[in-house]
Amino acid sequence: MKAIRRLHVRTVLPETLAPLHQLALNLRWSWHPPTLDLFESIDPQKWQLCRREPLTMLSLLSPAELERLAGDAEFVQRVQEAGAGLDRYLTQDRWYQRAAQDSTEAFGSAYAYFSPEFGLTAALPQYSGGLGILAGDHLKSASDLGVPIVGIGLFYKSGYFRQRLNAEGWQQESYPVLDPDDLPLALLREPDGTPSVISLAMPGGSRLDAYVWRAQVGRVPLLLLDSDVETNDASKRDLTDRLYGGGGDQRLQQEMLLGIGGVRALRLWSRLTGAPEPDVYHMNEGHAGFQGLERISELTQSAGLSFDEALRTVRASTVFTTHTPVPAGIDRFGVNQMAQHFGGSAQLPGVALSRLLQLGAENYEGGDANVFNMAVMGLRLGQRANGVSQLHGEVSRGMFKGLWPGFDQAEVPIGSITNGVHAGTWVDRKVFDLASEFINGDVLGSGGPWGHVDEVPTDRIWATKRELREQLVAETRDRLRKSMRARGSTSAELGWIEDVLDPDILTIGFARRVPTYKRLTLMLRDPERLAKILLDEERPVQLVIAGKAHPADDTGKRLIQEMVRFTDDPKLRHRIVFLPNYDIAMAQRLYPGCDVWLNNPLRPFEACGTSGMKAALNGALNLSILDGWWDEWFDGENGWAIPTADGVDDDRRDELEASALYDLLENNVVPTFYDTDEAGLPTRWLEMITHTLGTLGPKVMADRMVQDYTQNLYLPAARAGWAVSENDHAGARDLAASVERIRAGWPSVRVEHLDAEGVSDTPQVGESVRVHAYVALGDLAPQDVTVQVAFGRASETDELTDVELSVLQHVDSYDGGKHRFDGELELSRTGSLGWTVRVLPAHPLLASDAELGLVTNPF
Template identity: 45%
Template sequence: VLAGDHLKAASDLGVPLTGVGLLYARGYFRQFLTPDGWQQEHYPQYDFYRLPLALVRGADDQPLRVTVEFPDQNVHCQVWRAQVGRVELYLLDSNLLENAPRDQGITDTLYGGDEEMRIRQELVLGVGGYKALVAVGKTPQVCHMNEGHAAFLSLERIRQFMDAHQCDFRTARQCVVAGNVFTTHTPVPAGFDLFPRPLLERYVSRMVNGLDLSFDKFMDMGRLHPENKDEKFNMAILAMENANYVNGVSRLHAEVSRGMFQDRWPDFPVEEVPIDAVTNGVHLMTWISDRMVHLLDRYVGPNWRDDAADREVWAAAADAIPDAELWEMRENQRGDLVRFCRRHMRKAMERNSMSPADMNAANKVLDPRILTIGFARRFATYKRATLLFGDIERLKAMIHHADRPVQFVFAGKAHPRDEGGKKLIQDIVQYVRAEGANSRVVFLEDYEMNVARHMVQGVDVWLNNPRRPMEASGTSGMKVCANGGLNCSILDGWWAEGYAKGVGWAIGNGQENPDENFQDWMDSQALYHLIENEIAPVFYHRIDGGIPRRWVDMIRESMRVLAPRFSTNRMVREYTTRFYVPAGRAYNARTQEGLAPARALLDWRDKVQANWSSVQIGSVSQLSSAQLKVGQTFEVEARVSLGALAPADVKVQVLTGHVGPNRDLDDLSVHDLEAVEQGGEGVVFRGSIPCDRPGLRGYRVRVVPYHEGLAIPTELGLVTWERVAD
């Protein structure tokens, strides 16, 4: 869904983007529940000829084929095209008669198969996907690997570059990494694809040999600790090694990712691990309700569609739409959701051959006048779907409150092999039945885009309570903002940067306790308190005209602040300006003049790496008082021995920061010194450093390689620090 929103926003903005993926014959599973609430999966077979897809054909009018080398035989894939607005999406399909039955199943199901099937799918996606791009006449300057599944693309791109330019692996890689972008979506080490060496030797040995690369060096490209030869190969690290632009999907997720991967840059502070952040967003026109569209047309004007994520659009809407009409829209959308839930549940009961009495009861679930809270997502254990059920008596008191009742709509799927996630779903279903709470708590089967659309448009509050910091971003809550809904969430993912007083509610204060059970208890108590003492009272506080004025004010502020900020239009603009355009320029710069800039940069790298051991910081002097006020400056002088390197080959820097309890520095600022004198004992570098923050501050001096062709300061991984006395 996020990738689709990305493509739609690129179309809206006119970004020349092309998507590549796999076309699964049975796709994502459909969910149904047994009478006791246990998830079952059904994989319907899709007829591609009856979908909005076109089979790509070559010049001979025959279906276009791309071939991926496997150890036993080659696998052939045909290519389908989907038109997403102005953006083309190419999808690979291995379900061909010329393939062996096992190979036909590579693009059968999303979650099917074992570790070996996973590597086969990723080879088809990465290697076959890049071949498909070239086959349809597209040779991109910039390639965006969305998660580590696509990392083999980087190797195929290098291979084709070597063939096209008749160059070696190092030269080709020097060019290709400049034009690669990698986004990680995973907040925990267990979420990455890891492959053992024997499996890789079987599947990629020929590809590695074709790159004129030893297999040991190839394995090092995918290990967090290359010296540990027992460590499995991490696809995310392969992608990071072959992309100069890397990001997480929220600020907090980028911070967590820098901590996970710091061992790859052991001599740099964790803040400088080269993982940036581009927070996810949602495609507003996909998720916004018809009722909200009508209000925007009426009070902002139809031109708002030209850029639905424009801040001025939402500011104008928040200012112009009258309270009565905004609240009427919310009441109607809640009613739409209630009616949808009743229809949806009746259909599920029909599938299970429930009694007429049970089916009649479905007509009475939920109340269109009651505060409605929604929770829908993948049922992974860290998302804590049952946090609300920790104190059953307190929950019962909330849903049956005489004056301020609350009702809940749940939906979501567990991974087919996640027994813990399935147990969470069953616990909710069985609670509802055991407590006779089905008039106030419902679980909707088969969560998909239609269910999601009704929920994000209809709920008053979107609930999200993951175990911090395990939610990389989350996007469901973003979708309610443009529909007049509010968020109540743990300060994790996007909400850690989106929350502000008046736009929703924060569960807890961002604390992380190593005792998970205690953390769960604390968060559940905070959630109960919010619903009982803040959310429900504000929702039901009606003085005049039956309108909850404070609630409507919060809707306005959420629309004004959050709707445009957490949109894919903003997200794609960020990717374009911060990654795509700079990566394209860097790629072009390295590939011009017969690759001369790339070869010169490699020669410089070789020189620096050969001579770096001779770089030493001889002495550091502070030429002004140690007692400073904010706004003052102090002078620092460092004498540095560079050996065979020139001052232009390095940057001598002062890192200032807050002094922690272990004398570590955090909250860092980096300042460059200038070479002012060169003599027999080295080069003197000097600079004026601002004191721009209060408190106990310290500094350290370091030397790092510098070349105008480097995309990131840590690209070589080299740094020399001044010696600090124990």
């Protein structure tokens, strides 16, 4: 029989156990071992049955069991202490509050963080891969640091997908429906108890309604919008059913709900709770770009600003983070599609369709005039932008340099903040327990134990790594057994699984999404050579592999199938395993259990990659192509760099880089692992582990990342936002008028003549040159521009590199809008040098020389 109606009956806790409800709802439990211990102590068997999820655990308890627990004085005391501990965590001053007290400048009171996915815990599957995991770690570290962030995303009833394999090794997807009432979520409600609803206009005069769910991530609220509302038609109710599940209009409408609806959800949140309106809006990828359009619309209506004035206000307080190093990874919608969704009755008040289309236009060399580019809109809406590693910042500046014509690539205003990982989530309990035994202080705190790793005996480190391998072996066998049964094997055929993997063998992990550029099957380039490495009798190697392909990516699925067929070989299957349904729960066993983390993308297509960071924090060494974060922090002692073969065709490149991988395994990695002293300890390997933990530990922490965002982007954006908004947006009005005047007058700007005094026939270091620049400005005034002299090394073609810039001062004006600017150029370097002069727009509220994309050079 099937139920015709569902209702959710919640557990009623005795008053003495009431803190358990708050402890279960606040996702701090996902990175707080004492809270997990408390719930496990209720009933260890039920704890495993409910997959270690506190809210589910409470739902399994009968009234009699609750009564028994309420009568257990010791347990009640532990509950009360845990509740008090959570209260202290939520209210005490942390890094952000202390920094604000020590600063003479004002700090923001709230920052909005928009992301299409959030990877927080396996209990709330709202993520597909690295972007979501990064977003989850960002919120967790913001909570630990006390940074006042509020997250905004979508609630996907079927999440991404669950992966299983069929008998042929082909990926199969399923979409179990999530009941939000069973999850650590609370529905936003009006004072009268009715569910709160936000609405968006849709094409054809229709409307999209959405509920707003709140997840509490420590101190950070996360608002998730849900279109499964009875007032919507069937297609709109399904809009948020799946993460990245649809294309075309569905993807566009999801992003409209995230951006436009997300801002409306923030306003709702403030109205219901009194929370402050955000000072800064952070777009985690271009998916959330429409938030800027909604804010422009608000300002044109509430403050009476023009579109351009509102745009300047929004830009000042917006941060944009790009995560993709390839143009194909960017969302692009057709211009006609955009017109359908943002024109006519669906138009946002104050946002004319023509102005909107300009924001996402690829109006640069190589661009497509028929598409609307979400990343381009993000850059035009965000005064501050960054990539997620130093190399990715460089790649991004190359990708988007067409938006700033006339500027060198290095001057494109896209910086970088390298990603980090949340140690409390990803470092295994055994590692923290070992650190606690030998290191004083709070090893779970933001500082962590990394600076004191040398105080831990190496034999204990090695023993702990074996325990972690043993833990992974058990997990792998259990998951493999379930996978093989799903593929059609019977229990009688699976006795061989008891011999899969060995806790005393060098263990290599490889797990990630499976787009082509990540090269899942590079290791299979020479299958016989790989088999020989795996099966070596004296120095064997074992591989644990996992990954999901996008449901529409048949190429990725074929790569998985190729790998699975290799792992199915009876001669090899005890040494190499592919585990389906890679998720947070699997990762939390996989990273700690590996000795080596393998990563072999096509450089430079890995924006950052954080899986190797998580493995490193658990005492693993990285074996990776120099891409993403590894290009930045590989030092020769924390692992191995796989050489790259640039400049050859892809097939040849794969062959060369696979051969280099095999060489490293055979000649470096394997011998180092198995070369032991009289006590059986691999001394060189342990030296590399302790070096890795001590040097990489502080760098790869999400706490460092969030502090970087706060100090380098959030606080400057907040102050810029205040500057344009104060006094009835006087700054925004002035800036918009200045930009309009400068753009109109820029065609008349030119460098007419340059003079230099004091240059000898044989100039020497320490001499100076007096530079005179005669510049025609037309109707513009000297204060509308900055005149710079650029001095650097000159190539054979006179291209300048390693450039130093200095500003020339206005000294005289002449008839016809002509002016003279002077300055001193000190010859501080030797070699073949050169200089030039250029003119740039100037305004105190511009964030960079290149912000307006305007520059005039002498030639």
